[in-house]
Amino acid sequence: MFYALTVPGGVEEVEEVRVLEWHGQVGRVFAPGELVVELETHKALVEVRAGQAGVLRRILCAEGDWQAVGQPVALLSDSPEDPLPETADGLAALAVEFEVS
């Protein structure tokens, strides 16, 4: 099964973020709790950690790219063999934990 990693909502005032750093390349398996990506807001860093296991399959927003809250930045799947979907539309959201610093 495929999941979309989306920009977490609920960070005060934030409508849009910039991708600062990916912690792993396509193909990396993330265990729950591992740091996947750091996002930059107008005044803070948001560390996004995997809330469930998954394989990073496609990065939609490279470092330096902008994305709106709720929109996808990457696709992950349960298994590395799952065929890539055409778009992130309709995919379940990957469970994440995030911390604002």
Add this chain to the structure above:
Amino acid sequence: MSADAPAARVKLFFREAIARALREEMTRDERIILLGQDVGDFGGSYKEFVGLKAAFGRTRVRDMPVAEAAMVGLGVGAAAAGLRPLVSITYMDFLMLGLDPLVNYAAKARFKTGGQLTVPLVVKTTAGAKGQGVAHSQCVEAWLMSVPGLTVVAPSTAADAYGLLKSALRAPGPVLFVDHKRLFPTAGEVPADEVLVPFGQAAVRRAGEHVTIASHGYMVRVALEAADRLAGQGVSCEVIDLRSLAPLDLDTVAASAGRTGALLTLEEGQLTCGVGAEVAFRVRERYDTVKLARVGALPAPVSSNPVLEAACLPDAARVVAAVRRLLKS
């Protein structure tokens, strides 16, 4: 909207546009120094000065005590003696303590000395309401646009924050640069190459036919939101971002209002002796048939209670209602 916009643009947070302007200008001109509270290691209350102390050192980026009159006074003296200080006053309310050196010394020095002494000082401050109560929310730029010799600018976009601040850091006389708390969460496209935004040039943010809305700073975003809603009701609004309050680009506003036949001014500050009163009167002097209306804060201090804060301030709904009333009048 600069006259010849270059093709390449880069998206920046509002704070980054300010930092970039300072970084470029401080690199270009070693006389520029930065004075203010938390401007050094902390990087500014809105992170708009991040990296400047590391790049330019503690001699040029100096943290100040909570003493606004002294900060502006030091800035005026340093400017008269040959430096180009930018004094950061965290909130515009606190600038009241620094008005004596700004108004009585900086703005008048060139006149008093027959042009022998100039004060190339920039005072940057953050206006506006955002949950912080009566003495941390005010927009008093209208008080200052009447001071002869003082330039007052108020950007509403990251690109203008960048371009106007660069112009301010090269200007011969004192400049008050007013940004807004609610602009800091925003981001916008900024020219990739160095571009200055000249003083005294308004920008048409949206072209329209039925009514002209003139505003500045954060309220330009409110005007654009209202214009969007009114478009759905068949009302076409032209939205003008004044950008510069002194000097004021009356030509752009008057030409638009003369064509649409109706002018609504919008500001977050008080209506009495406000920016809108000045703009509307001067437009009326040129076109005596233009219909006029003003929208601004209610005549009350901005409460720290969020419900009362919102009740006091203009929003898109209030602008929509005011435009409809104006067009029916």
